[in-house]
Amino acid sequence: MKDLAYNPDEPIVALATPWGESALAVIRTSGEGSIDRVAGIFSAPESVRRSPGNAMVLGELLDGAEGAPLDQVVLAVYRAPRSYTGQECVEIFCHGSPPGIQAILAALKGRGFRDAGPGEFTLRAFLNRKMDLTRAEAVQEIVRSKSKEAHAMALHRLSGAIEKRIGAAKERIARLMAAIEVRLDYPEDEVEGEIEAVLPELAAIRSDLRGLQATYRTGRIYQEGVRVALCGRTNAGKSSLFNLLAREERSIVSEIHGTTRDYIEAWITIEGIPVGLYDTAGLRSPGDAVEAEGIRRSERVIESCDLVVYLVDATLGMTAEDVEFLASRDEERCVRVWNKVDASSAPAPSGFLPLSALDASGAPELASEIKRRVAGREVSPSADAVIDSARQHDLIERCVEALGNVESGIAIGMPLDAVALDVREALDALGEITGEVTTADILNSMFSSFCVGK
Ligand SMILES: Nc1nc2c(ncn2[C@@H]2O[C@H](COP(=O)(O)OP(=O)(O)O)[C@@H](O)[C@H]2O)c(=O)[nH]1
Numbered sequence: 001m002k003d004l005a006y007n008p009d010e011p012i013v014a015l016a017t018p019w020g021e022s023a024l025a026v027i028r029t030s031g032e033g034s035i036d037r038v039a040g041i042f043s044a045p046e047s048v049r050r051s052p053g054n055a056m057v058l059g060e061l062l063d064g065a066e067g068a069p070l071d072q073v074v075l076a077v078y079r080a081p082r083s084y085t086g087q088e089c090v091e092i093f094c095h096g097s098p099p100g101i102q103a104i105l106a107a108l109k110g111r112g113f114r115d116a117g118p119g120e121f122t123l124r125a126f127l128n129r130k131m132d133l134t135r136a137e138a139v140q141e142i143v144r145s146k147s148k149e150a151h152a153m154a155l156h157r158l159s160g161a162i163e164k165r166i167g168a169a170k171e172r173i174a175r176l177m178a179a180i181e182v183r184l185d186y187p188e189d190e191v192e193g194e195i196e197a198v199l200p201e202l203a204a205i206r207s208d209l210r211g212l213q214a215t216y217r218t219g220r221i222y223q224e225g226v227r228v229a230l231c232g233r234t235n236a237g238k239s240s241l242f243n244l245l246a247r248e249e250r251s252i253v254s255e256i257h258g259t260t261r262d263y264i265e266a267w268i269t270i271e272g273i274p275v276g277l278y279d280t281a282g283l284r285s286p287g288d289a290v291e292a293e294g295i296r297r298s299e300r301v302i303e304s305c306d307l308v309v310y311l312v313d314a315t316l317g318m319t320a321e322d323v324e325f326l327a328s329r330d331e332e333r334c335v336r337v338w339n340k341v342d343a344s345s346a347p348a349p350s351g352f353l354p355l356s357a358l359d360a361s362g363a364p365e366l367a368s369e370i371k372r373r374v375a376g377r378e379v380s381p382s383a384d385a386v387i388d389s390a391r392q393h394d395l396i397e398r399c400v401e402a403l404g405n406v407e408s409g410i411a412i413g414m415p416l417d418a419v420a421l422d423v424r425e426a427l428d429a430l431g432e433i434t435g436e437v438t439t440a441d442i443l444n445s446m447f448s449s450f451c452v453g454k
């Protein structure tokens with residue numbers, strides 16, 4: 001649906017695996033005559049042409065009909081409509097050699113295939129009703145997932161978790177619509193009951209959709225991750241904790257003050273959440289211009305982080321700088337840590353987590369606390385429907401707002417034909433989520449962010 005002239009049957013080809021040397025690579029084709037076109041440059045053309053669907057054929061791909069062999073390959077043959085796109089498709093499993101792949105792609109283009117656009121295979125799957133838009137989005141979300149949990153959530157969406165939730169809401173709204181329409185079609189005295197009787201149901205649908213919408217934040221956190229800055233005075237043990245959490249000696253640990261002059265970043269996973277961890281320069285009066293710049297940059301990073309972990313050196317106790325920094329922070333977004341408990345007998349003040357960055361005691365509790373602060377409620381990645389699409393989030397908003405208008409319209413006794421327009425708007429918003437109501441623009445912007453070959 002690139003434009004109005006988009007021909008969804010045109011034969012397309014794309015490399016579905018990353019460019020580069022690898023044991024195997026997969027080249028994907030789809031569209032009219034795909035099987036015959038590939039057969040035309042295959043060492044055993046008839047076995048491909050006569051192949052049943054969902055079958056593999058071993059042989060050589062040739063450089064043109066009578067050409068030299070390009071590679072030994074296995075073809076996976078799919079017949080419409082039993083394929084990913086719903087069209088006839090051939091997937092080519094070849095060797096992962098960039099020049100070999102290039103030659104195969106060129107030979108396929110000689111057989112009438114053109115390069116597929118980003119997400120074009122999935123677009124066709126959608127157009128051929130193999131999946132709704134929430135599942136199509138889940139395909140790309142799976143590819144992009146950064147943690148096991150994010151992957152499980154996307155997989156759950158691919159199996160229809162969102163589609164089912166939206167479908168159920170749609171049915172309930174359609175029943176409301178029917179209740180309104182029957183009152184529009186028949187005189188009031190022939191219809192039993194008051195229209196106000198639907199108000200509790202309206203509120204229930206709204207709250208269900210609000211609940212689904214609220215999972216967006218969780219979806220984002222598991223998919224995109226959060227940024228956490230380690231802060232504290234120099235020598236508080238920030239770099240030691242950074243190394244402990246990153247499980248590698250990345251950051252220089254030193255007794256000399258001001259050794260971390262800038263900030264260092266590492267991406268780690270804390271209980272399933274991708275976390276960008278920042279080891280920052282110690283906050284103290286700078287010794288020189290370079291350190292001053294490092295502190296300035298660190299402050300910028302701290303401001304942009306979702307959470308701060310503030311370390312206080314237990315052997316020194318709270319200093320004026322610690323008190324000043326902590327007073328300036330939003331408490332919920334600042335985890336207070338009492339570090340070096342192995343070397344100090346001073347008990348952690350209330351609100352502080354005891355930790356030893358040296359022997360790792362207290363580290364699991366700190367990890368759990370970080371997760372609790374950033375993720376909020378617990379989710380079960382494979383059981384809860386969690387959305388991870390700004391598009392879906394905004395459309396739910398549109399739907400909920402329209403339902404709010406329906407509710408107030410009915411409450412103030414607005415004419416039912418006007419109320420019906422808002423019900424229609426609510427249904428359309430949900431229809432747009434699953435893709436029943438859609439435009440070329442929506443599809444273009446959605447699929448253009450996909451990988452080529454997907
Ligand atoms: N005993 C003890 N020493 C620590 C602990 N954490 C850090 N240190 C030491 O404190 C000094 C400063 O640590 P470093 O991680 O470089 O602090 P930073 O300046 O905040 O990055 C080093 O000598 C560390 O070995 C801890 O939990 N216990």
Ligand SMILES: [Mg+2]
Pocket residue numbers: 238239240252253259260280282
């Ligand atoms: Mg340091």
